[in-house]
Amino acid sequence: MHHMIWSAPAAERPGTHLLVMLHGYGSDETAMKAIFPSLPAGVTAVALRGSFTVGDRFGWFLLDPTLEADAADVLQAGSELLATITSLQQQGSFTGVSLLGFSQGMAMAVTALRLRPSGFASAVGLSGFVVESELLAMAEPLANPVPFFWGRDRADWVIHPDAIEAGRRWLELNTLLTARTYPGMGHRIGAEEMRDIAVFLRIFALGADKYKVTEYRSD
Known part of the structure; x- marks a missing residue:
């Protein structure tokens, strides 16, 4: 079970x-409390701590500066994440579950989605x-794509152009994509972005049983 903090008491x-x-x-x-x-x-949000040690902080799997990672490590981290999510679902009477990941956390959110579509x-x-996985790609495109909000700054220096393009291809093929860009935001989560996330969650998480989900793209 991962370390975690909650947005609301039990x-x-x-x-x-x-x-x-x-x-x-x-x-x-x-770092996720600001949202x-x-x-x-x-x-109700629960922010989890990655189990991979990075100095005195944490991550989800070993990552090099080019965003390359060992596929087996990513799958192992994804399986551990799904086990934690299953435990949380068993502990509480939640109406449903959605994912939110920042930077490497986005790679983890996508991996969890690929493992449990x-x-x-x-x-x-x-x-x-998005981390490449030949094994997971064998079962894709996903049969029942879920709504996915993708936010970024086009000038983000951390995520290189090849990774952006690979992520775009995967998201367009496997999700119902809402894409937003935020000039000047950099590699962080901005206030305008948080407002857009709230609208997205209101429609597609809370409204999952009320609205027929249709594809909505923009950039």
Whole structure:
């Protein structure tokens, strides 16, 4: 089980939608707390800590500066994440589960979605990338694509252009993609982006049982 922090006390969680938050490389779960106040009513967030040690901080798997990673390490981290999510679902009466990942956390959110494609109502990926996996690609495109919000700054120096293009291809083939860019934001989560995330979650997480999901693209 991963270390975690919650956006609401235990008594207030039943009957809400669970949003699993995944931080970036060399960070920890506290970095995701800034998003808590922006979440719509009815969404409970849990920010998890990656189990891979990066100095005195954490990540999800070993990552080199070119964003290359060992596919087996990524799959192992994804399996451990899904085990934690299953445990959280068993502990609380949540109406559904969505994912939100920043930077390497986006790679983890996508990996969880690829491993359990029917397990999530929606997903959010911020300033991140998608790890290539020949094994997982054998079962793709995903049969039931979920709504996915992808936010970034075009001038983000951390995620290189090849990774952006590879991520775009995967998202367009496997999700119902909402893409947004935020000039001047850099490699972080911006205030305007948080407002857009709240709208997305209100429609596609909380409204999953009320609205027929249709594809919505923009950039």
